[in-house]
Amino acid sequence: MELSLATRTVGEHTVLEVGGEVDVYTAPRLRERLLELIDGGARQVVVDLGRVDFLDSTGLGVLVGALKRLRTAGGSFALVCDKEPLLKIFRITALDQVFPLHPTVDAAVGADSTGSGA
């Protein structure tokens, strides 16, 4: 399945809903969209991976890039993911220690609002 990207706003958070396959071919589009959002002023970003059915190292690299960029800008970045195969990827790469991971968008927004986001 091709990559799909949709943006919505929840309170002060910008939520990027990602669907389909994030790989070496499609990850540049994800990077571009995240940069557009950040350059456009978004500072509290939540990426919802709920409809992602494939994520590789290139996609993970893009997500880490966005996290670092937002931290530098004084913003926050969190991921929404509740699928075990994807969670296993985060565990194996130790990136579960880098990203705030939440099971739902509400949980991500709530955690960030209480100051425990990245």
Next chain:
Amino acid sequence: MATVRLSFSPAPVHVRTARLVGVAVARRAGVREDLLDEVRLAIGEACTRAVALHRQYHVPDPVLVEMDDAGSYTVRVIDRAPIEASIGLAALDADQLANESLNEDDLTTGVGFALLAGFVEDLQVRPVVEGVGTEVRMVWPVGR
């Protein structure tokens, strides 16, 4: 002789095709259903790595993927990049991967190898027997 051989020009768009073919052959070979996600990811990572090396070293030759189901399911992903490019692939450990000072390309390479090593129990990375290049060899059991 390999059951299925696939060669593709080193472009990111073809990596998905290699994943799809690799999983289709795995299923046909009798690899357990619950391993297929890992097969898909591992073949994708090995091909992504090969494509990146070919592009980095301006090697126009195709990347070769060989799938063999004799006894177990063996996938070999063969690149034609200079050997020295492949050395040090396993250098990043979990702590380094989590280190935020790492640049995106190095992180992606390290993460890719962490995924290969994490998902493939029987993994070998070695120079090709003839000519220039590296072979990533991955083996999964078949449940027949």
